[in-house]
Amino acid sequence: MKKYLIDVNLLRYFSLWAGEEYEHAVNINDELTYSEIWLYAKRQQLTIVSKDADFSELVLLNEPPPRVIHIKFGNMKMREFHQTLTKTWVEICALSEAYKLVRVYQDRIEGID
Numbered sequence: 001m002k003k004y005l006i007d008v009n010l011l012r013y014f015s016l017w018a019g020e021e022y023e024h025a026v027n028i029n030d031e032l033t034y035s036e037i038w039l040y041a042k043r044q045q046l047t048i049v050s051k052d053a054d055f056s057e058l059v060l061l062n063e064p065p066p067r068v069i070h071i072k073f074g075n076m077k078m079r080e081f082h083q084t085l086t087k088t089w090v091e092i093c094a095l096s097e098a099y100k101l102v103r104v105y106q107d108r109i110e111g112i113d
Helices: 025-029 034-044 053-061 078-099
Strands: 003-008 023-026 048-049 067-071 101-104 108-113
Touching: 003 034, 023 025, 025 034, 025 108, 034 048, 034 053, 053 067, 067 078, 078 101, 078 108
Parallel strands: 003 023, 003 048, 048 067, 067 101
Antiparallel strands: 101 108
16 A cells, blocks of 8 residues: 655655555656645545655645655765665654654654644
8 A cells, every 4th residue: 555655856766665655756747736746645645755845835734634754855965865764764654644744854853743
């Protein structure tokens, strides 16, 4: 069963998001608007994983579904990006069950309800 929708602005070929729980927006349609991605995730009860602040703003104004994981690393090398997320992904997923928005920084993770 799908649980997460990975936004088009994130890596499509990332081993962490290769399992059956993950759906990639680019596989649906890489030209979907924010609204279309939001509605798709809402209908499918998916958590949106994105680097885009638009989804953070939408989730603050609405009740889940969908939930949002907002990755706010800024510029970093792909290797560091992968290592940082891999170390914290289990914690991030757990927080996303409890909070409608999880903001992920290089040095901390915040859950917002």
